[in-house]
Every structure is written in structure tokens, then in C-alpha cells.
Amino acid sequence: MPEHPYQQIENLLSSADAEKIHQGLELVRKEIARIGSKEARPLFEMVATLFHFDMLDRPDLVPVLNEAVSLVVGFGDWVIPELLRELDDGDLKAQLTIGHALGRIGADAIQPLIAEYHATDNPARRVFILYALGKIKSPRVEQAIPLALEALNSPDLELRDTATRAVGKFAECIPSFSDAVRTEILEKLRRNLSDSSPVIRAKAVRSLGKLAKFGHLTSEERHSLKTILERLMGIDEHYEWDYAYIVRREAEEAYQYVQ
Structure with a gap:
């Protein structure tokens, strides 16, 4: 048979x-x-x-x-809620792949992801939702900025980490931020430069560098960022560099965008 x-x-x-x-x-x-x-x-x-x-x-x-x-x-929009349900599995490998898939779906996944973010108070679930949003290459991802701004202050390390990365990813595909949003992003990223986690500090530097790279900063803000990066690298008059190599490496990468 x-x-x-x-x-x-x-x-x-x-x-x-x-x-x-x-x-x-x-x-x-x-x-x-x-x-x-x-x-x-x-x-x-x-x-x-x-x-x-x-x-x-x-x-x-x-x-x-x-x-x-x-x-x-390629299955279509109906797969979005199915993928969101799969996030409950608890398998990190699967969750990362699901986040990647949701990001590949693109702009159509933004509103379902935002709705799911608001529907849960589980930090781990929110991490993967923000991760997926950071994978979406569409200006419409601007709708997710309030989530990232809130999460930048999160007491949960992983959520704070993911949000710090996400705002830099958003900067790659959003043409411009309002003055108020840009100011808030800068303020919170600068605050995360003092985070106890060197990984978060490094991602804050990277996201600040992307703001400069993609033309989101005023000349005054670029100059201020240049001063910050020089301090982190230990090339200013104080020689008080960040002790974490990954932070200094990100600062060196970002420095080229503030020259």
C-alpha cells in the first residue's frame, strides 16, 4: 500500500x-x-x-x-498567530527561529506583535516579540517605538538588552524620528551606557552609532556622542575608558560615524 x-x-x-x-x-x-x-x-x-x-x-x-x-x-498572514503560539514552547532555539520568521514576514506582523506584547506581562515572551520587531525592515516598525522605549527601563536584564538593540535596528529603516522621540531615545540609551551589564552598554553604544550612521542626530548631538565615545575608548583627557572590551570595540565602530 x-x-x-x-x-x-x-x-x-x-x-x-x-x-x-x-x-x-x-x-x-x-x-x-x-x-x-x-x-x-x-x-x-x-x-x-x-x-x-x-x-x-x-x-x-x-x-x-x-x-x-x-x-x-510563504504560508501567509494566517501563520502569524500560529508562530506567536509557538513562542510558548520555551525552547530558546525555536524561539529565536520563530522571531526570525516573524521578522521575515515583515510589516504585516507588526500589529499582531504589538498586540501580543501588550497582552502579556511575561518578560521572556516580550523579549522575543521585541526581537522579532527588530528583524522587520519596514518604516512601519515605527509603531513599535513606544514598546522599546518602555522596555529600555525594564528591570529585566534580557528585556532591557533586547530593547537597547531594537532601537538601533529601528533606526536603520525609519526615515526620521520626531524631536521628542529622538530626545527620549538618546536619553535612555545614554542612561544604559552606565548599565551594570557590559553587553547592554555595548548595545547602547551600537544603537547610538546607528542613530549617527543613519542621519538621525543633529550636529550638536553628534558632537556630544563623539565626546562620549572618546571617553569610553579612553582617548580623551581623562583616560577613563570602559573596562569592557566589547564596549570599547563598539565605541571604535561607532566613532567613524561622528567624525
């Missing part, structure tokens, strides 16, 4: 062999073309199991994971 197509797909996707997984994804693609993406929920559930791969343990599976993400993104 011939194997049911979905059983064949499931068997291939559950393999540890990259080529067999690729074959399974090819069958998924053909089946979607046959039935339409809106009827493909069972296929999504099978493909989503690949999000749990450990890429550090199995770097050979990176291409098929990327292929799986592309397939999921």
Missing part, C-alpha cells in the same frame, strides 16, 4: 539527514502549490518541528532550517 503523502513528508522531516529533510521540504512546497497555503496548517505544524534544531550541534542543517523558515513565511 503506497505511503500517504503527509506520512512521507513527516518521515522525511523527522530524519537526521539534511538531504532527506530537504526532500521533505520540497514535498511540502509541492503540496502547498496543490492545495493552497490556507489549507496547509498540518504542513506548518510539521515544518515548525525543524525550528528545534540546535545549529551549534548540527551546523550542516542550517540550509534546511533557512529553507523551512522561507516556507513558513
